[in-house]
Amino acid sequence: MKLRDENKINRIYKATLTLVKQNGLAGTTMQAVAKEAKIATGTLYIYFENKESLVISLFNECIKESAAVVFKDYEMSAPFKVGFRTIWLNVLKHKVSHFDQTIFLEQCFHSPFIDDNTRAEAKKLLLPLRELLERGKMEELIKDIDTFWLVSFMIGYANEIAKRITYHKKKLTMETLDINFQICWDGIKA
Amino acid sequence: MKLRDENKINRIYKATLTLVKQNGLAGTTMQAVAKEAKIATGTLYIYFENKESLVISLFNECIKESAAVVFKDYEMSAPFKVGFRTIWLNVLKHKVSHFDQTIFLEQCFHSPFIDDNTRAEAKKLLLPLRELLERGKMEELIKDIDTFWLVSFMIGYANEIAKRITYHKKKLTMETLDINFQICWDGIKA
DNA sequence: TTTATAAATGAATAAAAATTCATTTAACTT
DNA sequence: AAGTTAAATGAATTTTTATTCATTTATAAA
Numbered sequence: 001m002k003l004r005d006e007n008k009i010n011r012i013y014k015a016t017l018t019l020v021k022q023n024g025l026a027g028t029t030m031q032a033v034a035k036e037a038k039i040a041t042g043t044l045y046i047y048f049e050n051k052e053s054l055v056i057s058l059f060n061e062c063i064k065e066s067a068a069v070v071f072k073d074y075e076m077s078a079p080f081k082v083g084f085r086t087i088w089l090n091v092l093k094h095k096v097s098h099f100d101q102t103i104f105l106e107q108c109f110h111s112p113f114i115d116d117n118t119r120a121e122a123k124k125l126l127l128p129l130r131e132l133l134e135r136g137k138m139e140e141l142i143k144d145i146d147t148f149w150l151v152s153f154m155i156g157y158a159n160e161i162a163k164r165i166t167y168h169k170k171k172l173t174m175e176t177l178d179i180n181f182q183i184c185w186d187g188i189k190a
Numbered sequence: 191m192k193l194r195d196e197n198k199i200n201r202i203y204k205a206t207l208t209l210v211k212q213n214g215l216a217g218t219t220m221q222a223v224a225k226e227a228k229i230a231t232g233t234l235y236i237y238f239e240n241k242e243s244l245v246i247s248l249f250n251e252c253i254k255e256s257a258a259v260v261f262k263d264y265e266m267s268a269p270f271k272v273g274f275r276t277i278w279l280n281v282l283k284h285k286v287s288h289f290d291q292t293i294f295l296e297q298c299f300h301s302p303f304i305d306d307n308t309r310a311e312a313k314k315l316l317l318p319l320r321e322l323l324e325r326g327k328m329e330e331l332i333k334d335i336d337t338f339w340l341v342s343f344m345i346g347y348a349n350e351i352a353k354r355i356t357y358h359k360k361k362l363t364m365e366t367l368d369i370n371f372q373i374c375w376d377g378i379k380a
Numbered sequence: 381t382t383t384a385t386a387a388a389t390g391a392a393t394a395a396a397a398a399t400t401c402a403t404t405t406a407a408c409t410t
Numbered sequence: 411a412a413g414t415t416a417a418a419t420g421a422a423t424t425t426t427t428a429t430t431c432a433t434t435t436a437t438a439a440a
Contacts (some may be wrong), residue, residue, distance in 0.1 A: 020300070024215060024301045027302040028217040029398080031398085040418060106296065110297060143312070149354075153350070153370075156346065156354070157347055165344075167309075170338075182333070183378065231428090232429085240428075240429075
């Protein structure tokens with residue numbers, strides 16, 4: 001009996017991300033995904049019921065992976081600014097190094113595949129970040145404004161930098177990180 | 191002789207924007223566009239050779255409109271911060287009030303329809319903004335870092351706010367504008 | 381009015397993409 | 411080594427979407 005190859009799912013995911021980055025969700029066909037993943041078209045349908053299912057599974061995978069990365073190396077006990085920097089750099093580095101995921105997620109939010117419910121679920125993963133920001137406000141280190149705007153600011157900015165770096169073939173050097181974190185910190189600090 | 195109705199083109203554009211915001215470029219069919227614009231499918235092809243042509247025309251239209259808006263009410267003679275605020279608010283207000291365009295442009299950048307050349311042309315429209323920022327650096331009012339990052343920051347942030355406001359059904363009140371401009375200004379000021 | 385001209389229509393066709401399935405292949409069991 | 415099972419294949423089919431075109435309708439000029 002031939003065993004189902006879990007690794008193949010990753011090949012399919014990878015292929016999908018590559019193609020969506022290149023051509024958008026609009027321009028990505030199942031045939032193309034299969035070809036890119038070096039499998040037959042039919043094989044795709046062994047692993048995923050249909051295109052919608054593939055997109056939704058990959059969406060959840062990306063959300064999960066991205067959430068896992070945010071709090072890497074974060075120490076509750078460290079000073080607020082240190083913790084904030086760690087998290088912001090985690091977000092930025094991840095968005096740059098997995099840029100295809102960044103674009104895929106963006107495309108998903110305006111696709112017929114992802115509904116409001118899925119969107120809402122995805123949002124929940126940012127809860128720990130919101131808590132960190134509440135702490136910063138408590139300690140009077142950052143502006144006392146609706147956390148909503150603070151989150152928008154740090155995530156949105158990281159997103160934009162990731163795009164710019166990729167499109168303009170910039171490198172994510174330590175200098176680049178420092179410059180941008182400085183802007184980010186000055187923006188939110190009290 | 192029946193005259194070609196230029197206004198119909200706007201109806202088609204409007205319909206396309208509405209549908210792309212809802213379903214993405216992926217989920218937007220010519221049939222659906224025609225129906226939304228309340229015309230027959232065939233009529234669409236009188237005005238646009240094919241789907242690609244429709245998308246590219248609309249892309250150029252959006253870019254043009256957005257460029258026209260940026261410098262509204264801007265006075266060269268005003269102090270730098272005043273000018274900067276005017277422009278930033280113009281960008282933000284436009285992105286919020288024409289959110290369908292914001293999304294359409296975003297989708298275009300990852301579609302098979304828009305090529306690198308078109309992208310580069312679009313970028314040129316930000317030139318006056320770059321010049322303003324150079325002036326700010328000269329006057330030592332803002333951070334002396336690559337203009338590239340400053341533009342990323344102000345445009346990217348406006349983009350993100352527009353998304354957040356729309357998705358979370360927030361209103362663009364004067365308070366909201368002030369809060370966010372404060373963050374933006376603190377971020378770039380020297 | 382009548383005629384000429386171009387726009388508008390939408391069903392028909394072509395093209396592209398999604399999905400299926402009969403057949404083959406690979407890996408495990410006895 | 412033979413038998414069994416499930417994965418893999420890719421051509422064939424179905425479904426969806428883009429595009430065409432013969433016909434109708436509206437407008438302007440004669």
